[in-house]
Amino acid sequence: MTGTVSDAVTDGAAAAERQLRRLRHDPSAIALTLGAPVVLVVIFGYIFGSAIAVPGSGNYRQFLLPGLLATVGVNVLPSMIAMARDSTRGVVDRFRSLPITRLAVPFGQAAATTIYGLGSFVLMCLCGLAVGWRIERGAGYALAALALVAAFQFATTWIGMYLGLVIGNEEAAAQASVLVFPVTMLSNVFVPTSGMPAWLRAIADWNPVSALAAALRQLFGNPTAPTNGTWPLEHPVVASVGWLALLLAIFVPLCSARYARG
Template identity: 35%
Template sequence: MDRAALAPVIARTPLARLRWAAADGWTVTLRGLTHWVREPGTLIGSLAFPVMMVLMFGYFFGGAMQVPGGGNYREFLVPGMFVMTMVFGMGETVTAVAADKNRGVTSRFRTMPMAPSAVVVGRAVTDMLSSLLALAVLFATGLAIGWDAHGTLGETTLAVGLLLLLRFALVWAGIYLGLLMKGPEGITMVQTLEFPIGFLTSAFVAPSTMPGWLGTIAEWNPLSSTVLAVRELFGNPGFGGDSWIAQHALLMAVVWPVILCAVFFPLSVRRFRNLTS
């Protein structure tokens, strides 16, 4: 048998290479979706955790919380939990990427006749689909406990778009960090840091209730801009503020993720290309 006839045909034209990359990226995405079916516990756990957070903060602590300008604390909380769910997803990205790298799966992919972008693109698509599912579950939970989106359909759609834009940026941060990790200790450190980074925002309490210097840090946390922007778009209480960053939350909810993408996307691509093991 002629071995040349069995060799894969490498795309040459830009359009053919794009189709090749899309097909290979979708194949890797299907691999991730297959893991959901074969290991549903991981997916269920990732969906249940933010729901439990909403219920705990909404019912255990909600009665003691004061919303700036008045209003229902659960309506204040739920948009913040949307953002926190996007943040928690980064830990899942880091874990999945690091596991593939450390088990040699990524190196195996790199020896195969597939588009170089397929591995990272497939991971990104899988995680974005996971985030859409998590948002749907959290939306249903919010509606069940009394939260509602009071804005127009366009404003609600824009709010969801901002949440997914933030998640997209965090996907690339997670891919890069996952490619750096060499052991479970590093993964645990990243997952642990999600909590102080996420809590040092306006997601759970208003920065005005914090000491001055800490409130300023919380306001300038990139996550806070998305929190404030989606609260405003959903028509929920607590989106106001006197500082420049609070007054321009909608703008910065776009700028911060774009900056994160500009930093971590090229770092992820370069790190993937330079992997030696």
């Protein structure tokens, strides 16, 4: 049993190292990682910010930045496209033929994507600090926010990998990425949900992205949106942990089975 666990850890670490090397030599991925945080902060913080009201007459950038940071934790696109690319090029079949544990490659990709995502998180924090965003609570809460985003990134990466395996084509995966965008928009990331129609607000309030954004606002001490009497927004940290546990419980087995089956 000890050998099996040790082999799984070793294989997973090797797969993660491979994925990190590949990402490091991918100019488009590096450009997206470095450029996206700056673009998002500028567009929403400066262009749209003056037109959006924040509850309690708060500063919109203080409200916005935790929401943008939440988008880092729910970004399924890199893992979806990467897994679809590996399927198209036969990489998945080659790995499947090797004497390594079944979970090694998906786990390694999830770990590498999480590490890479933390780079976006840190860069977005620096951009936010440059435009006036401030962390109002202590370092312990900020580290808790970082850990929560990393855990969410790890969980949602399994969703992306599963979708990439199901789609099985890099071009189709890139086109399907437009379907992910509404999940982020239908939340409290950019605006409070209180102005939405009741039926739409109910969906947005129970969106895991809304819980994560609200949790980050709470941990950073930034302005929060009205809870609308909804449990996930009243207890966002607990709800976020519950959501990521549920996502892992569903998509780790699904992704592993799909990867093993081919």
